Amino acid sequence: MSIEFIGMIQTQKVSETHPASGAAIDKDYVRAFAQAHEIAGFDRVLVPHHSTGPSATLTIAYAASVTERIHFMLAHRPGFTAPTLAARQFATLDQFSGGRLGVHFISGGSDEEQRRDGDYLAHDERYARTDEYLDIVKRIWTEDTPFDHEGRYFRFQGGYSEVKPLQKPHVPVYFAGASDAAIPVAGKHADVYALWGESLDQARELTRRVRAEAARHARTVRFSVSFRPVLAATEKAAWARAEHILAETRRLRVAQGFSRGGPQQSEGARRLLAAAEKGSRLDRRLWTEIAKETGGRANTTALVGTPEQVAEALLDYYDLGVTTFLIRGFDPLEDAIDYGRELIPRTRQMVAERRLEKPSSGALRVA
Secondary structure, eight states: OOOEEEEEOOSSOOBTTBOOOSOSOOHHHHHHHHHHHHHHTOSEEEEOOOTTSOOHHHHHHHHHHTOSSOEEEEEEOTTSSOHHHHHHHHHHHHHHTTSOEEEEEOOOSOHHHHHTTTOOOOHHHHHHHHHHHHHHHHHHHHOSSOEEEEOSSOEEEEEOOSOOOSSSSOSOEEEEOOSTTTHHHHHHHOSEEEEOSOOHHHHHHHHHHHHHHHHHTTOOOEEEEEEOOEEOSSHHHHHHHHHHHHHHHHHHHHHTTOOSOOOTTOHHHHHHHHHHHTOSEETTTEEOHHHHHHTSOSSOOEEEEOHHHHHHHHHHHHTTTEEEEEEOOSSHHHHHHHHHHTHHHHHHHHHHHHHHHSTTHHHHHHO
């Protein structure tokens, strides 16, 4: 099965080593950032959601207007928008973008984050709500006649959308969440299940669980893993760059008054920290120091090495059935450009060679 590369764009330059400054939206930066990913050969870019940040939906609408081919992944938290309205918004955006939308449904791993928007449901309940939410969204996308719904979290009469997604049967559904409450929802709904950059053993265990849940619904699921590649011309230079990134991350966190400790309810954060406890360098290239420093916040594990070495590490995950890689750098725009020079084409080439050697192995593992 072919592979997909996803990048990430934000509305201003910001990362663990670059504190946000200036206006929350830098229109020129968004345009350059989106276009750089398109030129670099990415298939799709994620636009993240944060409870105090700009609208990801409107950011994608703008980015789609200044690009031609690249697809988008909208981070969306169920519960703040009625599912009937959200479904119509997504279908409209898919039409205007020429069928380039995917939606990443994130139930939320932090009570603090959720409460900023007035959501007081407990962690496990949020996943139960997402299950009902996705049932409704998919029906709005696909049904030809109005329908009523009365459930635990939502109730309406005559729900319907005149606009349907350009993509059939609907836009791709990406889903994240590693807790016991999340896995059944993933198996039922996800087209692509996303996990952070865990060790190979962790990824093998988690993808097995999701496959088993999907099989209960006679479904198959594709898998995505997220990394922060740190590249250089030599391995020694790559590790030196990694150490500089760690030092700068620590310096800025002290200056900003941050301390360690990710969202306590985030199973993904717990899993990253569990990996970090086993060592700062795992498997071939997995580097866990930034995850440890930040308390497992977001996708903060890296693959460190030359482009060829990192491509080889990505293939280890491909051999587990992972066919999507979300990669973003600590120097966001510059790294996206750099990934397009060698890492992306080299990985695609190596996957093509692997498929010629074992033409059915990847597809069988994914199914």
